[in-house]
Amino acid sequence: MKALQCVAYGEPSGLVLADLPEPVPAPGEVLLRVEAAGLGFVDALHVRGAYQVKRPLPFIPGTEVVGRVVSVGAGVDPALIGGRLMALSPAGALAERIALPAAICTPVPAGMSPEVAAGFIVSYCTALYGFQDCGALRPGECVLVLGAGGSVGVAAIDVAKAMGAHVVAAASSERKRDAAKAQGADQVLDYSVPDWRRALAALLAGRALDLVYDPVGGGFSETAFRCLAPRGRHLVVGFAAGEIPKLPLNLALLKRASLVGVDWGGYIRAHPAEQPRLLGRLCAMFEAGELHPVATPGVGLAEAASVLQALLDRRSVGKPVIRLSS
Numbered sequence: 001m002k003a004l005q006c007v008a009y010g011e012p013s014g015l016v017l018a019d020l021p022e023p024v025p026a027p028g029e030v031l032l033r034v035e036a037a038g039l040g041f042v043d044a045l046h047v048r049g050a051y052q053v054k055r056p057l058p059f060i061p062g063t064e065v066v067g068r069v070v071s072v073g074a075g076v077d078p079a080l081i082g083g084r085l086m087a088l089s090p091a092g093a094l095a096e097r098i099a100l101p102a103a104i105c106t107p108v109p110a111g112m113s114p115e116v117a118a119g120f121i122v123s124y125c126t127a128l129y130g131f132q133d134c135g136a137l138r139p140g141e142c143v144l145v146l147g148a149g150g151s152v153g154v155a156a157i158d159v160a161k162a163m164g165a166h167v168v169a170a171a172s173s174e175r176k177r178d179a180a181k182a183q184g185a186d187q188v189l190d191y192s193v194p195d196w197r198r199a200l201a202a203l204l205a206g207r208a209l210d211l212v213y214d215p216v217g218g219g220f221s222e223t224a225f226r227c228l229a230p231r232g233r234h235l236v237v238g239f240a241a242g243e244i245p246k247l248p249l250n251l252a253l254l255k256r257a258s259l260v261g262v263d264w265g266g267y268i269r270a271h272p273a274e275q276p277r278l279l280g281r282l283c284a285m286f287e288a289g290e291l292h293p294v295a296t297p298g299v300g301l302a303e304a305a306s307v308l309q310a311l312l313d314r315r316s317v318g319k320p321v322i323r324l325s326s
């Protein structure tokens with residue numbers, strides 16, 4: 001089978017398109033013919049060896065995967081063969097086949113395309129966990145999403161809108177702001193300008209800002225926190241800008257505001273039973289027509305390295321998806 005392999009940490013251009021033996025499903029596993037793989041900023045960091053946990057070399061990048069079951073290992077119901085499943089795997093999504101424990105796979109909801117399914121688990125579970133469990137978002141509240149044109153950002157817009165929020169989407173380019181608008185943002189903000197706090201105040205026109213969803217960090221975080229209304233919540237999701245910001249704590253005191261960490265990965269490792277609850281709720285929301293994920297057109301495996309580079313270079317828009325078969 002064809003697979004993209006990381007044989008040395010470095011830039012995505014160093015990834016190797018390899019011919020590898022097809023995996024054989026072990027007891028309890030299913031073998032998927034991979035249809036699509038979703039990529040995110042973290043996958044690019046893994047290739048650089050720059051994520052907090054380094055993957056041992058060589059490895060096949062990509063953790064979000066959707067595919068058809070072609071065979072099953074001992075102890076797995078053969079009725080699964082032919083069905084379409086999605087999963088979050090420890091690695092290995094950028095390959096034509098992947099063997100995964102059946103227990104970590106979920107049937108793709110009716111009406112969800114492979115492109116959407118491949119990008120659904122990480123960004124949407126993080127958003128639902130962030131808004132519902134960490135931020136206690138209530139209908140009618142106002143949310144500012146930073147990095148709103150990125151993969152975590154567009155999902156946050158969709159989930160916040162489904163929960164009844166008013167969403168202001170902040171992004172640095174017109175393409176990303178257009179993607180945020182297409183995803184349902186009520187208002188968009190160019191936060192690449194120095195005085196974006198003033199521009200946000202003009203947009204809000206007196207409306208209180210209740211929550212900030214922050215997958216970006218760097219210099220954006222403190223400014224966003226300063227924009228919060230009293231009793232606001234700032235959800236710390238990630239640091240795509242590279243710099244981990246520091247916050248003067250008097251701001252939290254003066255605003256009676258909260259800074260809440262949204263470590264969805266850590267949460268489901270500590271409470272594995274919670275992941276089916278989050279994903280089950282999201283699948284039900286999708287089937288009820290409450291979520292409207294916008295799929296980016298999938299590109300082939302040969303283009304995966306440039307997709308990963310675009311994530312590192314701040315050029316990626318929406319949720320990038322690699323198509324491996326149809």
Ligand SMILES: NC(=O)c1ccc[n+]([C@@H]2O[C@H](COP(=O)([O-])OP(=O)(O)OC[C@H]3O[C@@H](n4cnc5c(N)ncnc54)[C@H](OP(=O)(O)O)[C@@H]3O)[C@@H](O)[C@H]2O)c1
Binds near residue numbers: 039123173
């Ligand atoms: N907490 C969790 O459970 C969880 C789960 C998944 C991902 N994450 C984290 O969320 C963050 C975003 O991931 P993603 O997949 O959405 O990435 P993405 O698609 O690349 O989006 C990140 C956005 O950050 C902004 N950004 C600002 N400075 C940047 C820079 N120097 N380089 C790259 N982007 C920059 C960009 O928007 P503008 O150009 O508009 O500024 C970009 O669109 C990552 O840090 C990831 O680790 C956290």
